[in-house]
Amino acid sequence: MKSKVTGIGALLLLLWASAASARDWKVDAAHSTLTFTGTYQGEKFEGRFKRFDARIAYDPANLAQSKFDVDIDIASVDTANTERDQALPGKPFFDTAQFPRAHFVTTRFRKAADGRVFADGTLSLRGVSKPVTLAVTFAQAGNGGTLDVQTTLKRLDFGIGSGDWADTSMIGNAVMVRGHLLLQP
Amino acid sequence: MPLRNTDTRWGGIAQTFHWLIAALIVVQGVIGLTMVELGMTPTKVRVFALHKSIGLTVLALALLRLAWRLTQRAPREVPMARWQLAAARLSHFLLYVLILALPFSGWLFNSAANSPLEWFGVVHVPSLTRGFDPVLKSFALRTHVVLFWVLVAVVAIHVFAALWHHLHQRDDVLLRMLPLKKKSRAVQRQGAMP
Numbered sequence: 001m002k003s004k005v006t007g008i009g010a011l012l013l014l015l016w017a018s019a020a021s022a023r024d025w026k027v028d029a030a031h032s033t034l035t036f037t038g039t040y041q042g043e044k045f046e047g048r049f050k051r052f053d054a055r056i057a058y059d060p061a062n063l064a065q066s067k068f069d070v071d072i073d074i075a076s077v078d079t080a081n082t083e084r085d086q087a088l089p090g091k092p093f094f095d096t097a098q099f100p101r102a103h104f105v106t107t108r109f110r111k112a113a114d115g116r117v118f119a120d121g122t123l124s125l126r127g128v129s130k131p132v133t134l135a136v137t138f139a140q141a142g143n144g145g146t147l148d149v150q151t152t153l154k155r156l157d158f159g160i161g162s163g164d165w166a167d168t169s170m171i172g173n174a175v176m177v178r179g180h181l182l183l184q185p
Numbered sequence: 186m187p188l189r190n191t192d193t194r195w196g197g198i199a200q201t202f203h204w205l206i207a208a209l210i211v212v213q214g215v216i217g218l219t220m221v222e223l224g225m226t227p228t229k230v231r232v233f234a235l236h237k238s239i240g241l242t243v244l245a246l247a248l249l250r251l252a253w254r255l256t257q258r259a260p261r262e263v264p265m266a267r268w269q270l271a272a273a274r275l276s277h278f279l280l281y282v283l284i285l286a287l288p289f290s291g292w293l294f295n296s297a298a299n300s301p302l303e304w305f306g307v308v309h310v311p312s313l314t315r316g317f318d319p320v321l322k323s324f325a326l327r328t329h330v331v332l333f334w335v336l337v338a339v340v341a342i343h344v345f346a347a348l349w350h351h352l353h354q355r356d357d358v359l360l361r362m363l364p365l366k367k368k369s370r371a372v373q374r375q376g377a378m379p
Contacts, residue, residue: 041234041301043309080317081299085227164227 022059022066026181032181034072039172040084047079054181058147060117060138063109066113068134068149070179072102086169090163099126102154109136119149125158134179147181186364190257194361199257202250203362206284209243211245211342217333238305240264244288251281263356276343283336290329297322 035048051073058066075096077088089096105123117136122129134149154173155161161171189196195203216236223229264271292313295302299317303311314321350358357370 041230042303042306043301045299045301082317082319082322083298083300090225166228170227170230179311 011115014047017159022057022062025056025062025147025181025184026059027054028054028184030183032179034070034177034179036178038079041176045079045081045084047077049073050076050078052076054179056147056181056183058138058183063117066106067117068104068121070104071162072104074100074102074125090124092163093135095162096128098106102126106134107131123153123158126160128158130157145183147179147183149181150176152176190260192261194260196257197364198253199250200362200364202246202253206243206246209239209246210336212283212339213239213243214333214337234301234303234306237291237302240291241290241304241310243284244292247281247284247288251285254281260361263350263358263361265350265354265356272342274347276339276346279339280343281334283332283339287329287332287336290325290332294322294325294329297325334342359362 006178013128032054034052035046037044037046039045049072053071055067055069058068074094075086075089079085079088079093088094091097100126102123104121106119108120110118110120113173116178117138119134119136121134123132132150132151132153137148139146139148153175155171155175156166156168156173165171186194186197186200188198190199216232216239220229220232220236221223223232223344262273265273292302292310296313299312302312304310347359349360350356351360355370360370
């Protein structure tokens with residue numbers, strides 16, 4: 001009798017919880033990437049953050065309760081160029097000694113008239129917090145799915161490469177950031 | 186001075202290639218040795234970019250020069266001891282190899298380092314590798330440095346030999362690579378003969 005009550009209670013709790021929050025996903029870190037495209041001396045270059053932790057609650061049918069919360073280990077930056085990778089963690093750029101991590105958290109999701117989904121949120125990077133909007137593409141595949149997000153940041157908004165390095169003809173201001181996450185139930 | 190080589194003198198085109206490349210080699214040597222000592226600043230990036238652009242220019246000039254050399258008849262060799270002739274031919278051959286190989290090794294190094302390559306910020310020059318290649322990068326850098334010092338040595342011999350021929354042997358070796366109207370010393374000596 002007592003166990004039946006507990007069982008019903010647990011079921012109600014579960015129903016309430018699932019109604020209140022969108023679906024929580026596990027992120028397959030080995031198959032997920034956080035990459036960016038910058039410009040250096042007039043040429044595009046690709047970089048990635050090898051370590052980041054994304055907590056994803058997403059349900060296209062329940063955007064109101066969806067949430068992204070991403071923590072990025074900035075020192076894990078890799079642009080496949082030794083000299084650049086030695087410079088990037090330094091004080092003029094990411095200053096990882098003082099700001100080892102970046103954080104992005106959504107504040108709300110919206111659906112545009114054409115059906116595209118956007119996630120508004122706040123990015124805290126190198127001691128600066130700014131509103132950032134991600135374009136969100138979700139594709140369900142069996143039990144899991146893929147989540148692709150994209151945005152373009154201005155590096156100087158966050159003081160990355162300030163002072164002598166502020167010259168945008170050498171290092172472009174716009175940096176396109178892409179996340180590709182493999183989601184598992 | 187005719188543009189083409191004559192029987193006794195290098196023509197204007199050959200001389201232009203010679204002295205232009207010589208000047209660029211000196212500039213490259215000074216920039217190259219200086220730039221590696223610079224701290225990581227935008228100035229360093231610009232100086233490296235300049236070194237790369239001049240290096241690519243030398244490579245292009247060297248290819249044109251080689252094509253010109255191979256399609257033109259060279260002036261007759263100045264009479265000299267057989268060993269000197271052999272040494273001159275060998276050092277000239279080495280200089281041609283070096284003015285091609287040195288910039289090429291730099292291009293290879295830059296490619297394997299996955300660094301940008303824009304000729305004077307105007308023309309994109311493609312990479313020779315598929316992106317970053319640490320093994321090839323260190324090999325190309327060592328090659329670039331070794332070839333530079335070999336070039337320094339061969340140029341030193343080349344300059345010493347040219348001056349020795351001019352000042353000691355008093356022959357036409359240096360004069361015929363200079364845009365001077367001066368009469369050949371051989372002709373002068375012949376003219377002075379009774």
